[in-house]
């Protein structure tokens with residue numbers, strides 16, 4: 601049982617297990633709805649709304665066991681936050697775009713909307729699980745309830761729902777939570793955070809390829825930072841806010857992310873790490889990490 605699942609039965613966070621992809625319960629929505637282009641991440645090009653050539657009739661991937669070997673690294677990185685199975689099993693109640701092609705357009709749009717809601721529920725669940733965020737608990741719970749209510753709507757109403765305003769308001773709330781939690785940490789440890797003039801480290805900072813090896817980044821705001829291929833090996837990122845940070849090919853070997861804020865499986869999957877990388881309990885170590 602993880603820290604979110606203990607909330608089951610309470611009007612609180614969506615259980616983390618519900619926000620994890622369960623491909624066997626999905627009609628291959630990410631493999632069909634999403635486009636990709638031939639690149640280092642994909643061996644071929646595919647238009648949005650068309651099934652990947654490797655998608656089998658039973659909606660399973662025909663090359664699942666060798667995705668990285670044959671050039672589909674992007675598929676091993678993607679995470680739908682459990683939106684695929686919810687759209688397939690709940691919103692559309694087992695009706696598939698393949699059996700009923702007329703459903704396809706709306707079903708794929710609904711999948712996009714659901715993924716955004718589930719991603720939001722992931723962040724809100726993270727915030728709610730932190731005792732330091734107690735002053736915001738009522739607002740977080742309200743935001744979760746609103747997002748859950750939207751996610752439970754029938755497809756036509758889900759597509760018409762104002763998810764943008766919900767996400768904007770929730771983002772403000774998550775920012776406040778993050779500031780509150782990190783400020784408390786700074787007060788407690790009496791330390792300065794934020795890097796130096798030569799290499800500013802902060803929100804949306806351009807840190808592509810930066811050498812941040814063994815750096816103490818506890819409590820740093822790295823929202824939306826570009827950390828592509830950065831060397832974060834051995835870095836301490838506890839209580840660092842990583843929402844939206846681009847960690848593609850960042851080296852997290854031996855890094856401590858055990859208590860960082862708002863980290864997702866998608867970000868972890870896109871980075872490099874090893875057996876010594878410490879992750880939050882709710883996230884899984886990618887099998888391809890050495």
Ligand code: SF4
Pocket residue numbers: 630631652653654655656660661662663664672675
């Ligand atoms: S290669 Fe497999 S996982 Fe990737 S899009 Fe195609 S069917 Fe889906």
